[in-house]
Every structure is written in C-alpha cells, then in structure tokens.
Amino acid sequence: MPSTTVTATKQEPTRRQQLAGRTRERIFRIALKEFADKGFSGARVEGIASRAKVNIRMIYHYFGGKEALYVEVLEHVLARLREAELAVALDVEKVDPAVGIVQLYDFTESHFSAHPELLCLLSWENLNRARYMKRSKVIPVMSSPVLDKLRRLIERGETAGTLREGIDPLHLYVTLVSLAYFHKSNAYTLSHMFGTPMLTPSWQAAHRKQAHALVRSFLVDEAVVKDAFA
Structure with missing residues (x-):
C-alpha cells in the first residue's frame, strides 16, 4: 500500500x-x-x-497608546537602518581598508539622504535625552554591523601599515555619522544663516567630496591628528 x-x-x-x-x-x-x-x-x-x-x-x-506607537516607530526606523547596514556589499577581508571606510561613510550618508524621517526622529529623541528610546527592549540589542566592519578594516590597515595606529572604531563610527548627519539635519537653518541652499545636489556632492578628504587624511596622516590635539 x-x-x-x-x-x-x-x-x-x-x-x-x-x-x-x-x-x-x-x-x-x-x-x-x-x-x-x-x-x-x-x-x-x-x-x-x-x-x-x-x-x-x-x-x-x-x-x-501613543507612547507605545512612538516607540514602535523608533524601533522601525532603526531596524531599517540595521537591515541596510547588513546588506552593504563590502568584503572587509579584501577591500583596501581606507577605501572600505570611505565606502561605509558613503553608505551612511546615502541612507540619511533616502530616509530624512530617521534624521528627524533622532533629533527629537536627542532633545528628549533618549527618554522614549530607553523604554524599548529591542533597540539596545540592535548592534551596528558597520562598527564590526570598521573594527576589522582598522585591524587589517594597521597590520599592513596602510592606516596609522591607534584608531578607535567607535570614535571613528561617531565621526563618520557626524559627517553624514549634521549638514542634513541642520541644512535649513544653515542655509538661511549663510544664504546658501545646502540641500541642492551640487552642494551635497561637494560636501561629500570634502568629507572623503577629511576621512582619508585622518586615517593615514599621523601629523593631522597630532596637530588637531596640540
């Protein structure tokens, strides 16, 4: 049968x-x-x-309720960022470390451009000292894959002698986010203050080019760092 x-x-x-x-x-x-x-x-x-x-x-x-809805919104936008970070096509074992780090900056800057709501929500939460973000059980475990990628790129660069020694992965991550964030989150006030439309594609592209130069100088030139803290 x-x-x-x-x-x-x-x-x-x-x-x-x-x-x-x-x-x-x-x-x-x-x-x-x-x-x-x-x-x-x-x-x-x-x-x-x-x-x-x-x-x-x-x-x-x-x-x-309102608070639970707001916390879920925060969890959603940060989860979407983490998903995008996980999807970054970057072979940290093969790419030149400095090139890879600049590419991670480009990813962060592009994500902020594509998701202005994330910038706004982060700004509001900072004004509230992360009051509502602290009530999420999900957000604290959303470790950034970008930080792990940076750590490995720094290790490879220091070993090969192509990056200067002593670069802290978390400090570098915060620096990259800062360079990708401030000129967008504060573009309206800065544009008004200086009479320059900073959200135009040409201005944003020029700023990205300058950020590339700043990051590369920081990564490879020990003198730049010594002068900054002299």
Missing part, C-alpha cells in the same frame, strides 16, 4: 485579518510622519486617527 504524506499548508489570512492588517499599517505610516514632523510632544493621537480615517480607539487597540 503506498505511503501518504501530509503537506502542511499555510492558512491564508481571512478578509477581516487582511483589513485589520491594512488599517494597522495605515495608522503606522501616518504616525511615523507625524512623529518625524512634530516629535512625540507635538504629535496628537487625534490628528493621527483623523488622517488615518479611524476611531481613536483603534490606535489603542492596535498599539496600546
């Missing part, structure tokens, strides 16, 4: 579940924009519900 095999099939979501999923996603997308534009204090549950065309009670039903 031939044997029979039982094939497990994934149960398709019901129409009601599909509608619920779409409603939750719509609330979330609108909340992300509201929080990015206005911060936690400025955003209103009433406004989010109105724009999502749902009853306020639905926000509490799906997310548990």
